Amino acid sequence: MSVTEMKSSLVEEIKEWKRKRNAILLAHNYQLPEIQDIADVLGDSLALARAAGNTSADVIVFCGVHFMAETAAILNPEKTVLLPDLEAGCSLADSITVDQLREWKAEHPGAVVVAYVNTTAEVKAESDYCCTSSNAVEIVRSIPEDKEILFLPDMFLGSFVKNETGRENMHIWLGECHVHAGIASHQVEGVLTQHPEAELLVHPECGCSTSSMYLVSEGVLPAEKTHILSTGNMLKHSKNSDAEEFIVATEVGIIHQMQKQNPEKRFVPANPEAVCPFMKMITLEKVLAALKENKHIITVPADTAERAKLAIKRMVSIG
Ligand code: SF4
The missing domain is CATH 3.40.50.10800 (NadA-like)
Known part of the structure; x- marks a missing residue:
């Protein structure tokens, strides 16, 4: 069997299993071309979070990275959210831990925390707002001028938002995504x-x-x-x-x-080597295995999910 024939037979099997399980396939714009081509919804983090919140499917197969699947699980605790490869992480989300955030907040009592969506569920639970690159500027503008802001974790997005809004009382975490920083x-x-x-x-x-x-x-x-x-x-x-x-x-x-x-x-x-190794971990074979074997189920503890949900809902409603 040629590679093209193998791929098209995998695609047919995936479609069949999607029907059987009433599943939807959400894929990020950085996924492999063959994954993009079979997605029910293809988009950036904000579009995918909205799609996850609106679907009537029983199963969400998230073709993206771990924090995205967590966001889908927080918005849909009653649905099964599957991430085809548990190793699909994110170097940006890993650049701040919940303990580091708690320490930072203690240094700036009363500050409003704006977290880019590329963060763990625990970090979101400690944040007031989530944002994506589509609505970060709008979210910062919606916060009263006299409030200090802690913006995390991406320093480049943070600097961009600071320049755009002219916000002086905004502190920026020095995190970065190794792919974009390159x-x-x-x-x-x-x-x-x-x-x-x-x-x-x-x-x-x-x-x-x-x-x-x-x-x-x-x-x-x-x-x-x-x-x-x-x-x-x-x-x-x-x-x-x-x-x-x-x-x-x-x-x-x-x-x-x-x-x-x-x-x-x-x-x-601009740089042909700007390839995210985490995004490329999701393959057709792994998507099929996820549907057939119900793996890997992503869940978030209820109390963390409850607190994170507020910040995510604010992100989804603005911009
Ligand atoms: S491109 Fe960067 S920010 Fe996006 S998932 Fe990969 S490591 Fe994370």
Whole structure:
């Protein structure tokens, strides 16, 4: 059997098992192309959290990383949430523990905690708001000016939000995602030189996002062609823009969807090595095994889930 035949037979089996179990398959934009192609809902963290909250399926197979499946489990305690590979973690979520957060809060009594969705359920339970890159700016703007803010865990997204909102009383945790931090501004400038007509799409988690804003203000990068966007908004923008070529500064998995939606346009990665090893752990074989063997079930203790849910609900309702 050829590789293509093997894949299509796996896809057929997955469809069959999805029917049998009344399951829905949610997949993040950074997943392998073959996983993206079989997803019932494909999107960024916010879109997937919303989809998880609205589904009538009995089983949610989460093709993403551990904290995303936890979020789905918190929103749906009565459903079975499956993560096809338990090792699919996130270096950003691992950059702050709940004990570190408690210590930080003790140093800033009364501060409002805004946690990016890439955090463990325990950290969310200690936070006032969750946010994603699509609504972080809006959430920070909705907090009264006189309140101190603790923003975690991503320092690049935090700096971006601080610049956008001009918020002085906002403290930022020095965490980072190793994949996004690996996209440096010199690489972006290099690719731009080779593709001078291209629009530049930058994810705010990128190592280059804050320097991109600086380079725009200095006139080094063209302001009208540089867009700092969440992955969901990158997809929308590449569809609606008249540009024919785009430099994409985020995890390369998203290019599959961009190319699929816009076959006539060209998409160039800012750094072709920006590949998240955790996202790529989910394969067709593992999705099938998850459905057949009911693994790996993700649950969150009820008291943690109850407290985390409030912060997640605020995220889902804003933006
Ligand atoms: S790309 Fe970075 S932030 Fe996203 S899941 Fe991978 S390690 Fe986490």
